[in-house]
Amino acid sequence: MNHSLPSLTHLAGKPFWRRPATSQVFLAGIASLGAMAAQAETITVATVNNNDMIIMQGLTQEFEKAHPDITLDWVVLEENVLRQRMTTDIATQGGQFDVMTIGTYEVPIWGERGWLEPLENLPEEYQVDDLIKPVRDGLSHEDTLYALPFYAESSMMYYRKDLFEQAGIEVPEQPTWEQVRGWAEQLNDPDNDMAGICLRGKPGWGENMAFLSTLVNTYGGRWFDMDWNPEINSEAWKEAISFYVDLMQNYGPPGATSNGFNENLALFSRGNCAIWVDATSAAGRLYDANASEVAEQLGFAPAPVAETPKGSHWLWSWSLAIPASSEHKEAAQTFITWATSQDYVKLVGETKGWTSVPPGTRESTYENPAYQEAAPFASFVLDAIRNADPNDSTLEPNPYVGVQFVAIPEFQAIGTQVGQMIAAALAGDMPVEQALDQVQGATERNMKRAGYIK
Amino acid sequence: MNTTTTAKTAVAPAHVSIGDVARAQRWRKVGMALLGWAVALLIFFPIFWMIITGFKTETDAVADPTLIFSPTLESYAAVQGRADYLKFALNSVAVSFGSTLLALLIAIPSAYAMAFLPTKRTKGTLLWMLSTKMLPSVGVLVPIYLIFRDVGLLDTRTGLIIVYTLMNLPIVVWMLYTFFKDLPKDILEAGRMDGAGTLQEVWYLLLPLTLPGIASTGLLSVILSWNEAFWSLNLTTSNAAPLTAYIASFSSPEGLFWAKLSAASTMAIAPILIFGWLTQKQMVRGLTFGAVK
Numbered sequence: 001m002n003h004s005l006p007s008l009t010h011l012a013g014k015p016f017w018r019r020p021a022t023s024q025v026f027l028a029g030i031a032s033l034g035a036m037a038a039q040a041e042t043i044t045v046a047t048v049n050n051n052d053m054i055i056m057q058g059l060t061q062e063f064e065k066a067h068p069d070i071t072l073d074w075v076v077l078e079e080n081v082l083r084q085r086m087t088t089d090i091a092t093q094g095g096q097f098d099v100m101t102i103g104t105y106e107v108p109i110w111g112e113r114g115w116l117e118p119l120e121n122l123p124e125e126y127q128v129d130d131l132i133k134p135v136r137d138g139l140s141h142e143d144t145l146y147a148l149p150f151y152a153e154s155s156m157m158y159y160r161k162d163l164f165e166q167a168g169i170e171v172p173e174q175p176t177w178e179q180v181r182g183w184a185e186q187l188n189d190p191d192n193d194m195a196g197i198c199l200r201g202k203p204g205w206g207e208n209m210a211f212l213s214t215l216v217n218t219y220g221g222r223w224f225d226m227d228w229n230p231e232i233n234s235e236a237w238k239e240a241i242s243f244y245v246d247l248m249q250n251y252g253p254p255g256a257t258s259n260g261f262n263e264n265l266a267l268f269s270r271g272n273c274a275i276w277v278d279a280t281s282a283a284g285r286l287y288d289a290n291a292s293e294v295a296e297q298l299g300f301a302p303a304p305v306a307e308t309p310k311g312s313h314w315l316w317s318w319s320l321a322i323p324a325s326s327e328h329k330e331a332a333q334t335f336i337t338w339a340t341s342q343d344y345v346k347l348v349g350e351t352k353g354w355t356s357v358p359p360g361t362r363e364s365t366y367e368n369p370a371y372q373e374a375a376p377f378a379s380f381v382l383d384a385i386r387n388a389d390p391n392d393s394t395l396e397p398n399p400y401v402g403v404q405f406v407a408i409p410e411f412q413a414i415g416t417q418v419g420q421m422i423a424a425a426l427a428g429d430m431p432v433e434q435a436l437d438q439v440q441g442a443t444e445r446n447m448k449r450a451g452y453i454k
Numbered sequence: 455m456n457t458t459t460t461a462k463t464a465v466a467p468a469h470v471s472i473g474d475v476a477r478a479q480r481w482r483k484v485g486m487a488l489l490g491w492a493v494a495l496l497i498f499f500p501i502f503w504m505i506i507t508g509f510k511t512e513t514d515a516v517a518d519p520t521l522i523f524s525p526t527l528e529s530y531a532a533v534q535g536r537a538d539y540l541k542f543a544l545n546s547v548a549v550s551f552g553s554t555l556l557a558l559l560i561a562i563p564s565a566y567a568m569a570f571l572p573t574k575r576t577k578g579t580l581l582w583m584l585s586t587k588m589l590p591s592v593g594v595l596v597p598i599y600l601i602f603r604d605v606g607l608l609d610t611r612t613g614l615i616i617v618y619t620l621m622n623l624p625i626v627v628w629m630l631y632t633f634f635k636d637l638p639k640d641i642l643e644a645g646r647m648d649g650a651g652t653l654q655e656v657w658y659l660l661l662p663l664t665l666p667g668i669a670s671t672g673l674l675s676v677i678l679s680w681n682e683a684f685w686s687l688n689l690t691t692s693n694a695a696p697l698t699a700y701i702a703s704f705s706s707p708e709g710l711f712w713a714k715l716s717a718a719s720t721m722a723i724a725p726i727l728i729f730g731w732l733t734q735k736q737m738v739r740g741l742t743f744g745a746v747k
Contacts, residue, residue: 044691046691048706049703049705049711050706054536073692074692075692075695076536076703077699078703079706081687084688085687088595088599092596092599094603096608096609262710266516270517291513
């Protein structure tokens with residue numbers, strides 16, 4: 001689609017003296033010809049600010065020790081800022097970054113446009129087959145891998161074992177949403193700051209819509225039919241969203257429309273929620289007695305289901321990719337294969353503790369007895385990720401990749417708009433049906449304008 | 455209605471002693487002072503809250519708001535351990551002062567021309583300059599990014615200085631224009647009678663006489679550049695990244711980060727806060743310049 005861009009770059013702006021890197025090399029070269037040869041290649045890594053990435057940043061020295069010819073330069077930004085920053089750079093072939101931290105949403109889109117370097121010649125010892133299959137599939141476009149997973153997550157249900165025991169509730173192997181509603185009703189106790197259930201309410205395609213897409217999936221709905229017609233006001237959507245709004249209005253915490261992942265994590269770990277359905281990556285933190293008051297009482301279950309188990313839990317991974325505009329592709333590949341290798345997992349486990357290991361990417365991590373012992377939630381996470389198929393996530397077939405999102409460039413805007421309307425319904429500003437009808441119309445217009453439907 | 459009011463005011467002085475007037479004035483003073491303090495505290499409160507949050511633990515930072523907690527420096531240690539503050543701070547200083555100097559260099563001659571040698575299009579030019587501020591920055595992000603890529607200005611301080619200069623130029627010209635306009639033309643004319651050329655006129659008469667105005671304009675431009683986040687985040691990666699990029703790196707979608715973010719923000723605003731405090735007199739004098747004269 002945008003294949004003209006790389007060639008444009010070559011034509012437009014590359015006389016050597018105009019590029020700062022080259023001119024620096026040029027000047028430095030005149031000054032000290034000999035010293036240059038020994039100087040290391042610097043690669044710029046753009047990444048998000050979260051625990052796993054901070055650990056990776058902290059291990060920079062280990063990498064540089066093993067590869068003295070490469071130095072790492074970090075650019076850490078908040079997720080939304082980073083996404084905008086990287087999109088600008090990659091769409092204009094700016095070449096400012098050598099490694100980008102991107103999610104399963106971007107990889108197929110950017111891969112298709114030729115913006116990312118295909119990762120076809122990975123070294124034998126990297127053991128690409130050890131990467132968990134759905135994660136690998138999510139980072140591929142037409143069977144070509146475009147990014148290596150740094151960590152992956154699905155979603156599951158957390159609950160308070162102590163409260164459930166007191167109330168005499170037994171959680172079955174696979175809970176249903178109807179059961180969850182009953183439990184939430186039973187345990188809801190607003191006078192003691194205890195919400196029956198906490199769920200995401202903050203609008204955004206990666207916030208409330210990530211969770212709500214899985215809820216719609218399990219109620220048998222989908223975002224688009226095979227001809228890209230939106231189905232946002234279908235029966236399944238109405239049923240799922242009405243269920244959610246009713247559940248949260250009756251048994252949710254106050255002000256739920258401002259609760260995203262972080263806010264719910266804080267609520268649950270302070271003991272203000274009986275049930276929480278969200279990312280598996282929260283398990284490590286909830287289980288850490290230093291950060292959570294409920295570490296001892298933490299129970300796990302698979303994400304609840306309704307009509308179908310398909311798409312009832314999501315799949316997300318933060319992964320490392322090399323933009324096609326990078327001038328240090330080889331060094332960049334050396335780095336990303338190091339940071340996603342079995343050895344890296346071992347290094348983190350041994351130096352930072354096994355609960356800090358980046359989860360969800362390699363089968364071998366889950367076979368490791370040290371990890372199994374440190375992380376009792378490991379098998380749930382592995383099952384959830386293994387059973388999340390980004391290519392087949394809804395009851396009826398759909399044309400898109402993604403469980404809790406649709407991997408098309410238009411989805412960010414569509415998802416956020418739908419999320420805002422549902423938040424309005426949750427706040428009681430309008431009935432669910434009206435909210436869904438409105439966004440159905442808006443999405444139809446969007447899809448027509450983008451040329452998906454006539 | 456009218457008559458009663460007039461009657462009352464007319465009658466009042468007869469009953470009011472000098473002591474009463476003094477007391478009333480004192481109360482008014484106290485009242486105004488209280489109001490002033492209230493407004494100042496209201497404006498300062500978010501900054502105050504940020505500063506104390508920086509000394510809390512991450513768990514305290516998200517717990518119910520309280521003023522009683524055991525202060526800790528752990529967030530500052532964490533922040534310092536993860537990024538090189540000095541590098542970012544030096545970039546901020548270089549970029550904000552560099553762009554201010556450049557803007558003043560361009561704006562002083564142009565404001566001079568508009569204030570003392572106006573044509574019938576001067577007003578229009580001034581308004582047009584201001585109108586460029588009305589375009590949302592993001593609208594020109596891609597063209598500027600492409601130009602910067604091609605001339606090698608991405609992630610350079612020079613690039614940021616150019617953008618900030620252009621960004622602040624309309625405001626700087628406008629402010630200088632109003633200060634210059636307030637200066638009686640006779641003074642410059644007297645200079646010209648004594649044989650001063652344009653340069654001498656500007657250097658020996660205009661600049662010294664409007665120095666408070668120029669200083670406060672410069673200060674405003676420094677502060678605006680210091681706080682600018684859109685361009686600095688989008689046009690820099692690591693070499694030229696100023697403190698706004700430093701702050702942005704501590705906000706996080708996952709996990710607790712408020713204490714660290716507050717610590718980073720406190721460190722980011724500290725230099726400009728101290729600078730502002732030291733130059734407060736100049737600022738106030740400049741801002742009230744026209745009225746006092």
